[in-house]
Amino acid sequence: MKLSEESRSGEVGTPTSLLVSSKNIIYHASKWISIVSIVAIFLSLLLGVVVRYVLSTNLGWVTEVPNLLFPWLTMSAIVAAAARNEHIGVELVVEKLPKFPKKITVLAVNVIAMIAFGVMAVHGLDVVEIAGTQRLPITRIGMSWAYWSVVIGFMGLAVVSLINIAMVLTGGDQFSEPQTSHGEDGI
Template sequence: MERASQPYPPGADARHAPPALAQALRGLNAVIGALCRGVLYLTMSVVFVILSVNVGLRYAAGTSLSWASELPEMMFPWLIMAGVVLAAQHGSHIAVVILTQRFPEALRRWVLSFGSLIVVGMYAYLVVQAWPLMEIAHDEKTPIMQVPGSVTVWALMLGFSLLAVVVLSRLYGLWHPEHDSAGGHS
């Protein structure tokens, strides 16, 4: 009797199936990656179209869209944070590994784990510190579109939160490389 869906690839047995946590982290990383890529594609496309139309209007009609500078300014932090999260997810961030590469594997794991936990703590601290800033920025509205300033602070808070999740996911992969959900660790 065949099962409709198998939790592991055909030909593999349950002893080699990734644990539920590894599968959950892999799925979470896929969702985070898709979300960040969507934000990147959307923001870059909208900013490109707005700026192109505005430049065309300036040269063709001697006028411009009054809100054309505000929207890209509000979208830029979302673009940046999505790119930073994707870079962290793929291990493309800046890291100084010359020292840790010389450590024995066991010591290297502990040092990188300790550093990862410090980074997660710092991201959590930044999220907590951004909350009052978001409340203050909410009262400030853009001059033309009247959008609250908290929109851009939300990008920071969400980005720092996602970065903490990605670092924790990479930490799991550091200790379980056979089930790495984020593609290795620097």
């Protein structure tokens, strides 16, 4: 996310700058978790194919890598999209509202989202505990490792909603508009 001229020149208040920076950090962390996950999945599967056709043998652990990393890829991509306000949403009605009702609506949606994501993160801990006893057959890695992505992802979404609430309350909500993207910012 690129900061506007106002925020670079210091006309935006410090709380708004901190909130924008926080969302930017969450976005970049989530983006890199997604990138590392998809590259690791691709390389492990490619290695499995090469070994199978060149050496006529099988690397069993290769099939377990997507089981471990795909949940991380999915949840981190969801958090990255939320941090950039690029998630799926129907904004037609909200965009037509006057300024004050629009703020109230955005606040209400983010409060509900923050509570819902927080509850899902807490309940995800139960799933992690249950899955902790299950192990993948070859690597013996606990399936709880994959389910931690759900807990951390929902916590990330709750934090993004909390930041959105703070931005609306501090008047920095104009910086929470969706970031139009024409390709990734120089991945």
